[in-house]
Structures are given as C-alpha cells and as structure tokens.
Amino acid sequence: MLQTSASPHVPPVVPGTQAILSISDLHSAYGQSEVLHGIDLYVAPGEIVAVMGRNGMGKSTLMKTLMGIVPTKSGTITVDGTDVTALKSHARVAKGLAYVPQGRMIFSTMTVQENIETGLTVTGSRKVPQDLYTMFPVLLEMKGRRGGNLSGGQQQQLAIARALASNPKVLLLDEPTEGIQPSIIREMGRTLKKIRDERGLSIVVSEQVLSFAMDVADRVLVIENGSIVHESLRADIDEAQVARFLSV
Amino acid sequence: MFGDYSLADLSSIFVMQGFAGLILFSVYVLMALGLAIIFGQMGVINMAHGEFMILGAYVTYLCSTFFQTYLPSLFGAYFFVAMALAFLASGAMGMLVEWALIRHLYKRPLDTLLATWGLSLILQQAYRTIFGPREVGVELPSWMMGSIPVTDSIEVQINGLFVIAVTTVITLGVAVLMYRSRFGAQIRAVMGNRPMAGAVGIDTEKVDRTTFGLGCGIAGIAGSAFTMIGSTGPTSGQLYIVDTFLIVVFGGAASLLGTIASAFSISQTQSTLEFFLSGSMAKVLTLLAVVGILMLRPQGLFTLKVRR
Ligand SMILES: Nc1ncnc2c1ncn2[C@@H]1O[C@H](COP(=O)(O)OP(=O)(O)OP(=O)(O)O)[C@@H](O)[C@H]1O
Ligand SMILES: [Mg+2]
Numbered sequence: 268m269l270q271t272s273a274s275p276h277v278p279p280v281v282p283g284t285q286a287i288l289s290i291s292d293l294h295s296a297y298g299q300s301e302v303l304h305g306i307d308l309y310v311a312p313g314e315i316v317a318v319m320g321r322n323g324m325g326k327s328t329l330m331k332t333l334m335g336i337v338p339t340k341s342g343t344i345t346v347d348g349t350d351v352t353a354l355k356s357h358a359r360v361a362k363g364l365a366y367v368p369q370g371r372m373i374f375s376t377m378t379v380q381e382n383i384e385t386g387l388t389v390t391g392s393r394k395v396p397q398d399l400y401t402m403f404p405v406l407l408e409m410k411g412r413r414g415g416n417l418s419g420g421q422q423q424q425l426a427i428a429r430a431l432a433s434n435p436k437v438l439l440l441d442e443p444t445e446g447i448q449p450s451i452i453r454e455m456g457r458t459l460k461k462i463r464d465e466r467g468l469s470i471v472v473s474e475q476v477l478s479f480a481m482d483v484a485d486r487v488l489v490i491e492n493g494s495i496v497h498e499s500l501r502a503d504i505d506e507a508q509v510a511r512f513l514s515v
Numbered sequence: 516m517f518g519d520y521s522l523a524d525l526s527s528i529f530v531m532q533g534f535a536g537l538i539l540f541s542v543y544v545l546m547a548l549g550l551a552i553i554f555g556q557m558g559v560i561n562m563a564h565g566e567f568m569i570l571g572a573y574v575t576y577l578c579s580t581f582f583q584t585y586l587p588s589l590f591g592a593y594f595f596v597a598m599a600l601a602f603l604a605s606g607a608m609g610m611l612v613e614w615a616l617i618r619h620l621y622k623r624p625l626d627t628l629l630a631t632w633g634l635s636l637i638l639q640q641a642y643r644t645i646f647g648p649r650e651v652g653v654e655l656p657s658w659m660m661g662s663i664p665v666t667d668s669i670e671v672q673i674n675g676l677f678v679i680a681v682t683t684v685i686t687l688g689v690a691v692l693m694y695r696s697r698f699g700a701q702i703r704a705v706m707g708n709r710p711m712a713g714a715v716g717i718d719t720e721k722v723d724r725t726t727f728g729l730g731c732g733i734a735g736i737a738g739s740a741f742t743m744i745g746s747t748g749p750t751s752g753q754l755y756i757v758d759t760f761l762i763v764v765f766g767g768a769a770s771l772l773g774t775i776a777s778a779f780s781i782s783q784t785q786s787t788l789e790f791f792l793s794g795s796m797a798k799v800l801t802l803l804a805v806v807g808i809l810m811l812r813p814q815g816l817f818t819l820k821v822r823r
Contacts, residue, residue, distance in 0.1 A: 334714045355720075356713030366714045374707040377700065384697070385704045389716035393697070433716050 285348065287312045287469045288333075288364075288437045293342035295332040301340065302328045304493045308471075310437065315463055315470045317484035319477070321513060325493040326473035327369050330441045333471075334366045335359050347436050361389040365435030369442045369473075371422040373429065375415025379406055382414045382425055386432030398465075399428045402458065420451050431462065438462070440472040444479050456482040477510055489513075527668040528790055536786030538675045538744050541682035543778040545737030546759040547766070548689055549730035551774050554763060556706050556726045558624060559617055562631040564759065565752025566638035567609060567731040571601030571738025572747040573646055579653040591656040594739070598681065601735035609731025613724045621723075635752070642749035650748035659743075678740045685736060690771055702726055765805050767815025777815070781805065 288310040295303045302325050310316050320326050331337040333344060335356040344352045351359045360366075365386075373382050383395045383406070400407040403424045409417065414425060423443060430438055440459075444452045456479055463470055474480045480487055487504055489497035489512045497512060499505065520528065550564050561567075578597035582590045612634065620627045659677055662670040693699040704712040705722050713719045738747075745751060758781065766777030781801060788797035809815070 336710045336714060355718075356710070357716050357718045360714065360716035368711065368714070372708055372711045374704050374711070376707055377703055381700050381703075384700060385712070385715045385717060388697075388701065429715055 285312075286310060286345075287314075287347050288471070289345045290333070291343050293329075293332060293344065294340040295328060295337050296340050297328075297337065302337075302493050303332060305342070306490075306493075306495060308488070308495070310469045310471060312436075312469060313463060313467050314486065315459065315472065315484050317480035317487045318471060318473045318490055319475065319480055319487060319509065319513060320473070320490040321475070324490050326490060327441050328493070329490065330366065330368070330439050330471075330473060333359075333439055334364060357389065360433050360435075363434075363436030365430035365433050365438050367423075367426045367430045367438070367440045367443060369445060371419070371426045373414040373417075373422050373425050375413065377414055378411055379414055379417070379425055380410040383428050383432050386429040389433050395432065399431060402431075402462070403428050419446050420448075423447060423455070427458075427462075431466070436468055438468055438470045440470065442473050442475065444474065444476050452476065452479055453482070455479075459483050475513065477506065477513060481506070523668070527666075529787060530665075530669050531671075532787045532790045533783060534671050534675060536783045538672075538678050538740075539786055540779055540782035541678045542737050542741050542744065542755070543759060543762055543782050544682055544686060544775055545733050545740065546755055547762040547774045547778050548686065548771070549733040549737070550759055551763045551766070551771070552689075552693075552702075552733075553727055553730040556702055557617070557621065557723055559621075559627045559727075560624070560631070560760075561730070562628060562756065563612075563635035563638060564731070564734055565754075565756035566635045566642075567605045567734040567752075568738040568741060568755065569642060569747060569749070569752040570605050570608060570638070571735030572742050572751070573642065573651075573738075574601040574604045574735065575739045575742045576646075576651050576653050576747055583654060591658055594656065594659070594677075598736050598739045601739045602732040603735075605735025605738070606728040606732030610724050610728035612731075613727035617727065618720065618723065635756075639749045639752075646749070648749060650746040650751070652746040653742045655743070674743045678743055681736070681740060685733065686775065689733070693771065698722075698725070761802070761805060765809065765815055770815070773815055 286309040288308070290306055290308040293303055293306040294301060306329060308316070318326055318329065328337055332339055335351075335354060339352055342352070343350055346359070346362045346364055349362050351362050351364070354362065374385065377385075380395060383399065387393065387395070405421055406425060406428055409421065414422065417425060427440070427443075443455060447455070459470060459472070460483060462468070472480075472483065481501065481504070484501055486498070486500050487509060488495050489509060491512065497509065546564065546568060549567075550561060553559055553561050575594075575597040578593055578600060582593035582596075586593075616630055616634065617627060620630055655674060659674045662672045663676075664670040693702065701712070701717050701722050704715070704717055705719050709719055712722075741747070741751075741755075762778045762781055763774060765781065766773035766775070784801045784804065785797055788800055792800070
C-alpha cells in the first residue's frame with residue numbers, strides 16, 4: 268500500500284539529503300501488548316510530516332516511543348546521525364528531540380515563565396529567548412500566571428514554546444488541534460510553518476483533521492493499528508483516499 | 516484546669532509554654548519539610564525519616580565529644596560545624612539509600628513503605644551496636660546556656676532562640692531553593708508530571724536522588740536541633756515520625772506554607788496542653804482536633820488553587 272518510496276530505507280522527499288530523524292522497524296509495547304508493529308519513517312531537514320490516523324491507531328504511542336516514554340521493543344531511532352534508541356527521555360532532548368504531548372501537559376502549578384524555563388534545562392541557558400515571546404505574545408502578557416489557569420489554546424502555545432526552548436532539531440506534536448476552535452487551528456498552521464522557516468527544524472505532527480494536515484504538511488502518512496499503511500507527498504495526495512482511512 | 520492560676524500567671528505560662536513549643540515547632544518543621552519534599556516529589560513515604568534525624572543527632576554528639584577532647588578552645592563554635600556535618604552525613608546516607616533501595620521501588624508505594632520501615636529497624640539496630648543502647652546527651656557551649664529574662668515572670672532560653680533562628684534560616688533557604696532556583700523549578704516539574712519533566716529535558720533520576728538527599732539532610736539538621744531538647748537514643752526518632760506524618764498530612768502535602776502552619780498549630784497546642792494535662796492526654800486532644808479538622812478538610816489546611 269505504500270505509494271511513494273520504493274524502499275523505505277531511502278528518505279522519500281529529497282533523495283541524497285541525510286534524514287534528520289530516521290526510524291526503522293520500530294516496535295513498542297505497553298507491557299506485553301505490542302502497539303507499534305514495525306514503523307519506518309524518515310524525516311528530512313526542514314520537512315513537516317503529518318501522521319494521520321483514527322483514535323487508538325498508535326499516533327500517541329509513536330510519539331511517546333520516540334521520546335522514550337514508552338519503551339522500545341526493537342528497532343532504532345536516529346536523530347541527526349546519533350542513535351538515541353537506548354537513551355532516556357532527557358538525553359533525547361539533549362540530542363535534539365522536543366515534544367508537545369496530546370493534552371498539552373504543561374506544569375499546571377508553575378508559572379508560564381517557569382514552564383518555558385524547564386525547556387531550557389538541556390541548553391544550560393537561563394533566560395527565555397526573546398523570539399519565543401515574539402512568536403507567542405500572549406505568553407509574555409501572562410508570564411507570571413500559573414500554567415493551569417490558562418485557556419486550552421494558550422496552554423497549547425505554552426507547550427510549543429516550552430518545547431522550542433530546548434532548541435530542537437525535530438519537533439514532535441501530538442494532535443495539537445485537539446479541542447481548539449477552527450480559526451485558531453488555521454493560525455496554528457501558520458505558526459508551525461513560521462517556526463519551521465525561521466528555525467529550519469523538522470516537524471512531525473500527528474493529526475485527525477485532514478484540512479490542517481493538508482495545510483501544514485509536506486508529506487502525509489496514515490497509521491493504522493500500529494503500521495503505516497499509506498504515504499504520499501502533499502502535492503500528489505489523494506484526499507478522498509486519505510479521508511477514507513480516517514472515517515470509521 | 517485553669518482555676519488555680521491568676522491571670523498574670525496564666526499569661527506567663529502561655530508565653531513560656533509557647534516558647535517551649537517553638538523549639539518543638541522547629542524540630543517538627545525541619546522534619547516535616549524533609550518528609551514533605553520527599554513525599555511530594557517521589558510519592559515515597561519515608562518511614563526511616565526519624566532515623567535520619569537521629570543520625571544527625573549522633574553526629575552532633577560525636578562532634579561535641581570531639582571538640583571537647585581535641586579542640587576545647589573552639590568548643591563555642593562546634594554547634595555550627597555539627598549542623599553542617601549532620602546535614603552532610605544524613606544527606607549522603609539519603610542519597611545512598613535512594614540509589615540502593617528506593618529507586619527500584621518507585622510506583623510501588625506499599626513496597627517503599629515496607630522497605631523504609633525495614634530500613635528504620637536496621638538503622639536502629641546499627642545505632643544500638645555502634646553507640647550503645649544508652650541515651651547520650653550533648654554538652655552545650657556556655658554561650659548557648661542560660662536564659663534571657665523578658666519580664667519578671669517570663670524568661671526565654673538562649674538555645675531555644677538559636678534553634679528557632681536556625682530553623683527560620685533553613686526554611687527560608689528551602690523556600691528560596693524551591694521557588695526561586697532552577698533546581699527548585701526542576702523539582703516542582705518532576706512533582707507535577709514525571710514523564711513530561713523527562714520529556715522537556717530534566718534528568719528526573721538525578722533530581723530524585725538529590726531531592727531525597729536534601730530531605731534527609733534537613734532531617735539531619737533537625738537531629739542537631741533535637742539534641743537540645745531531648746537525649747539521643749537508638750529509637751528516639753520513632754517518637755517524632757508519627758507526629759511529623761500528622762503535620763505533613765494536616766498541612767496539605769503540596770504546600771510549604773501549609774507544612775509550617777500545621778507544625779506551628781500542632782506543636783503549640785501540644786506544648787500548651789502539656790503544661791496542664793499529662794503528655795499523653797495532650798497528645799490525645801491534639802490528635803482528636805487534627806482528625807476532626809481533617810474530616811472537614813481532607814485536602815489539608817492549604818491547597819493550591821489551580822486547575823489540574
Ligand atoms: N498506557 C497504555 N497501556 C496499554 N495500552 C495502551 C496505553 N495507551 C494506549 N494504549 C493502546 O495503544 C493503542 C494506541 O493508542 P494511542 O494512544 O497511541 O492512539 P492514538 O492514535 O494516539 O489515539 P487518539 O487519536 O485517540 O489519541 C490503543 O489500542 C490503546 O488502547
Ligand atoms: Mg493520541
């Protein structure tokens with residue numbers, strides 16, 4: 268069913284460039300029950316990849332496995348040439364991965380500024396870079412407020428800012444549009460592309476909203492029951508077909 | 516029970532018992548701070564916390580003997596050295612225990628309860644073997660002895676003032692560490708959401724170990740202070756651990772301020788009642804009051820007002 272890349276071991280977008288994130292034959296499990304059954308994924312520098320799939324198909328599990336929150340059973344994860352498969356979460360962050368989880372998971376009792384500062388840990392710097400506040404002015408306004416008292420959309424911006432504070436090479440976003448109104452979703456699409464353009468990082472975003480994926484992504488994959496069952500560049504995507512994967 | 520005293524007597528009694536209560540309060544606060552930090556951070560209820568305190572007390576005792584024998588000229592300053600060493604000794608043992616035992620038992624609260632309880636028995640026996648079963652007391656330097664008269668009928672002990680000052684400094688230090696430093700922010704992040712803290716780049720294992728060491732180290736300082744109000748024996752820590760749990764629960768486990776307020780109210784009630792009733796009756800009344808209040812406010816005295 269894979270449509271583009273003939274061999275999964277060649278980055279499909281720009282052949283010849285080194286993948287910034289490469290995942291090969293990734294299996295992971297909660298205890299005994301295996302959820303990911305051999306994922307192969309290559310992300311080029313500066314590329315935005317959307318991973319789509321219905322509820323319970325393994326999107327969050329993929330993200331958590333990449334971050335080292337769910338243990339890897341077998342397979343390898345490489346970030347910019349470094350094998351991170353055996354590393355703990357914090358060490359993966361130091362190697363260039365950053366994570367915006369489903370449901371935001373900001374530290375609710377800490378202030379907005381403190382939340383962003385937690386992301387600075389691996390950089391060793393102490394001051395929140397000004398450009399984060401430029402990108403999310405609302406966070407500057409509320410920097411003394413407790414994170415738990417922000418609205419859902421503001422928390423989403425905070426979670427993105429916190430992730431960007433660690434200066435990542437690859438940003439992982441798990442369903443950023445969940446529970447967010449359509450106008451803000453469009454705004455977020457613009458923000459993500461701006462982040463990519465300004466910082467040159469790659470983004471892997473999991474999604475259920477096809478229009479959002481079509482808006483931001485260079486490439487769209489569909490995950491079903493822990494395997495990737497469809498892959499296409501945005502340019503030649505068959506929307507109807509992807510939509511069929513997403514309908515129940 | 517107040518009938519036999521004149522009003523002036525009563526107020527003096529209240530002031531002086533209140534002051535005695537402040538020393539108890541200091542020991543409680545230091546103990547409870549450590550316990551609350553460890554519980555809040557790792558969900559570990561450290562049943563051996565009293566033994567970490569007693570380690571600090573023994574270190575203070577050793578220090579006092581050492582200075583008496585070898586450095587009598589510096590005896591006046593030994594207490595400061597003793598407190599620093601007590602902190603280091605209990606802190607180091609705490610980190611060792613975390614590394615050897617506790618970290619294997621995270622997410623298993625009952626097992627940590629049993630394991631730390633076992634540890635407390637082991638430590639008690641070790642103290643008995645090393646220091647003997649008899650209680651030991653420390654010699655205070657002369658400047659710490661005696662008391663300052665405030666009015667005709669009220670006087671306050673100097674060592675009490677000293678303990679209170681030390682407690683204040685340490686409590687402020689902990690507050691600054693927790694709420695103003697980057698390490699404190701890391702502790703709070705791990706407390707808030709452990710997997711997420713790892714995923715933003717915080718080395719949660721290192722934070723755990725340091726926090727456990729810090730909590731135990733503060734218990735060591737509490738042990739130093741404790742030598743001024745009681746004598747140190749292998750099982751002395753047991754007497755304090757229950758009260759300390761009570762304070763932590765009563766204060767609301769997540770709040771530093773709650774811990775302090777609860778230590779204050781419990782030690783004051785206890786100490787004032789003790790003058791008029793027997794010690795155990797005072798304890799019963801204090802416990803009843805606490806249980807009553809907790810039934811009305813199960814979350815403890817203080818909670819953070821925030822959506823979670
Ligand atoms: N902690 C867990 N323990 C056991 N099984 C789990 C756990 N979390 C998820 N699963 C299972 O793993 C599978 C994939 O779940 P996952 O959360 O990755 O789905 P998802 O694609 O992110 O769904 P959604 O769109 O609802 O967020 C599901 O079958 C789910 O039941
Ligand atoms: Mg999910």
